[in-house]
Amino acid sequence: MPNTGQGRRGSYAKGVAKREEILTRALDVIAREGYRGASVKELAAAVGLSQAGLLHYFDSKEELFTEILRKRDEIDTSAFGDLDALPADVNGVRAGYLQVIRHNSEVPGVVELFSRLSVEAADPQHPAHRFFVERNAALRTVFARVLQQAQDAGRITDAIDPDTLARIVQAVADGLQLQWMLEPDVDMARTVDALFRALGDRQASADAREDDDHD
Amino acid sequence: MPNTGQGRRGSYAKGVAKREEILTRALDVIAREGYRGASVKELAAAVGLSQAGLLHYFDSKEELFTEILRKRDEIDTSAFGDLDALPADVNGVRAGYLQVIRHNSEVPGVVELFSRLSVEAADPQHPAHRFFVERNAALRTVFARVLQQAQDAGRITDAIDPDTLARIVQAVADGLQLQWMLEPDVDMARTVDALFRALGDRQASADAREDDDHD
DNA sequence: GTCTATATGTTGATAGAC
DNA sequence: GTCTATCAACATATAGAC
Numbered sequence: 001m002p003n004t005g006q007g008r009r010g011s012y013a014k015g016v017a018k019r020e021e022i023l024t025r026a027l028d029v030i031a032r033e034g035y036r037g038a039s040v041k042e043l044a045a046a047v048g049l050s051q052a053g054l055l056h057y058f059d060s061k062e063e064l065f066t067e068i069l070r071k072r073d074e075i076d077t078s079a080f081g082d083l084d085a086l087p088a089d090v091n092g093v094r095a096g097y098l099q100v101i102r103h104n105s106e107v108p109g110v111v112e113l114f115s116r117l118s119v120e121a122a123d124p125q126h127p128a129h130r131f132f133v134e135r136n137a138a139l140r141t142v143f144a145r146v147l148q149q150a151q152d153a154g155r156i157t158d159a160i161d162p163d164t165l166a167r168i169v170q171a172v173a174d175g176l177q178l179q180w181m182l183e184p185d186v187d188m189a190r191t192v193d194a195l196f197r198a199l200g201d202r203q204a205s206a207d208a209r210e211d212d213d214h215d
Numbered sequence: 216m217p218n219t220g221q222g223r224r225g226s227y228a229k230g231v232a233k234r235e236e237i238l239t240r241a242l243d244v245i246a247r248e249g250y251r252g253a254s255v256k257e258l259a260a261a262v263g264l265s266q267a268g269l270l271h272y273f274d275s276k277e278e279l280f281t282e283i284l285r286k287r288d289e290i291d292t293s294a295f296g297d298l299d300a301l302p303a304d305v306n307g308v309r310a311g312y313l314q315v316i317r318h319n320s321e322v323p324g325v326v327e328l329f330s331r332l333s334v335e336a337a338d339p340q341h342p343a344h345r346f347f348v349e350r351n352a353a354l355r356t357v358f359a360r361v362l363q364q365a366q367d368a369g370r371i372t373d374a375i376d377p378d379t380l381a382r383i384v385q386a387v388a389d390g391l392q393l394q395w396m397l398e399p400d401v402d403m404a405r406t407v408d409a410l411f412r413a414l415g416d417r418q419a420s421a422d423a424r425e426d427d428d429h430d
Numbered sequence: 431g432t433c434t435a436t437a438t439g440t441t442g443a444t445a446g447a448c
Numbered sequence: 449g450t451c452t453a454t455c456a457a458c459a460t461a462t463a464g465a466c
Contacts, residue, residue, distance in 0.1 A: 015449085040442065052444080053450045061442060112337060115393075119330045122396035132397050160409040167394065167401070168410050174393050175386030178330075181337035182347050186382070194375040195383050198414060230431085254459065267462080268432045276460065 019057045022047050023071040027110070030068070034109035035116075040064065059127075065117055066128040072110060073135070076100055083142050090146040090155070094196055101173065101189045108184070111177050118174070140166040156200040169195065234272045237262050238286040242325070245283070249324035250331075255279065274342075280332055281343040287325060288350070291315055298357045305361040305370070309411055316388065316404045323399070326392050333389070355381040371415040384410065 029046040030038065040061050044054035058064040077083075080099045086092045104111050121128035143166035151158045156165075172195050173188070180186040244261040245253065255276050259269035273279040292298075295314045301307045319326050336343035358381035366373045371380075387410050388403070395401040 018449090039440085050451055051442080052452080055443070056449065112334065115334045118393050119327065119334060119396065122327060129397070136394065136397065157413050157415070159412045159415070164406060164409045165413065167391075167406055168387055168413070171387045171390030171394060171406070172383055173386075173390065175388065175390030176382075178333050178389050179351065179382065179386060181334065182344070182351065191379060191382055191386070194379045197374045198372050198380065198383070200372070200374070233431090255461095256459085265433055266460080267434080270461070271431065 015057070020071070022049075022054065022057060023067055024075070026064075026068050027071050027075070030109040030113055031107040032109075035112040036109075038113070062120075062127045065113065066131050069114060069117060069128070070131065072114075076103070079103075084138070090150040093142060093146045094193075097173075098189050098193060101192055104177070105180070105188055108181065112181060115174075115177055115181065136170060140170055143169050156196075165199070230272070235286070237264075237269065237272060238282055239290070241279075241283050242286050242290070245324040245328055246322040247324075250327040251324075253328075277335075277342045280328065281346050284329060284332060284343070285346065287329075291318070294318075299353070305365040308357060308361045309408075312388075313404050313408060316407055319392070320395070320403055323396065327396060330389075330392055330396065351385060355385055358384050371411075380414070 025047045026043050029043070033046075036042075040054060041051040043064070044051045047054065054064070055061075058067065080103070081096055083093055083096050086096055117128050118132055120126055121132045123129065140163070144162040147156065147165045147169075148162035150156045151162060169192070173192055176186065176188045176191055180188050240262045241258050244258070248261075251257075255269060256266040258279075259266045262269065269279070270276075273282065295318070296311055298308055298311050301311055332343050333347055335341055336347045338344065355378070359377040362371065362380045362384075363377035365371045366377060384407070388407055391401065391403045391406055395403050
């Protein structure tokens, strides 16, 4: 069982390191070259292994792809900061989230992998199911917290509860990815920002006006 | 070339009728039994044909699935009314759209087919690409028109333009489908309705409060 | 118009040598 | 740990009989 994820007792330290390296490189390849129906064989070649060699580290293709997305989140977190650890301020979270979205606009292959797996993970038996459920919930928790604060401060609408508001923000981001894959002209970050503005965030409005001037 | 879609010169009248019947039955099967990685062979059996017999009417699997979705829209339109032909009133459009969403909640297989194809259609060469692009644009046009009216009447926020607002509404609906497939407890219709409320539609708020009482 | 049979191409997974 | 070789399991598309 080579795929423990965490090295039990440290004995698989090297195997784990290699596994992490594989994931990083696979993610990089998808980011640079796109996701063109990527088969295990193609990915293997891209990371310099045979298909069997790559599958030595993962139980299945589905697990491999799930772990690639996990690595993506890990890298995004270290690059743009952990939304969860940020000062629980709506503008901090908003800015961090927009950074991630802007970055996504430059890696269509990763977005496609994400969306594709997200649909396939509908099946509770799919290895990515738990990943998506937990990821979505965690993200919404962060949103809900800062949105509630903003509501308490009277800065955004309190017509609906913060949990629903958080779900809406997440749905917009996911839905925009679908629209953007179909029509790359769609500006995901600007549209999410517009949503914040529509909800009544005065600071978001001000920032957006600044962005308009600078673009 | 059996798949003209419209019977040229009427000579394929019977073939076209059969084709329509196939699509209706295929849609019905997916609605009732779900989309379980449906292959052409499975669908063929479900509609009472061999795989080759079914593909006699369509160029490819992708075209078949695209046409199934087209038929879905056709049926929804005749069942719930044509959003485009409705009185251009925000509450009429909103109510009609919510009806469609509530119906979707009862046909997970159709939603899965839609989402799956939506991702695959990212490729401009995909037979469904044009379908999705045009469908999305048409829907947004309807939304944008009534949203602008609502803005003019001071009933919803005018912090952002109607086109962006329309895009947001569409993104929420699409994104909620992804969330709902992962977690069927998600109430898509109520959340979309909440969005309208958050945007400041007073009538939506009143209706929603009524709904709460009645549930 | 529909079927059977098949061509042809994948894919992911595994066994076993080194 | 990595490879070669091979596998079974499909898929879609097509040819040709009826």
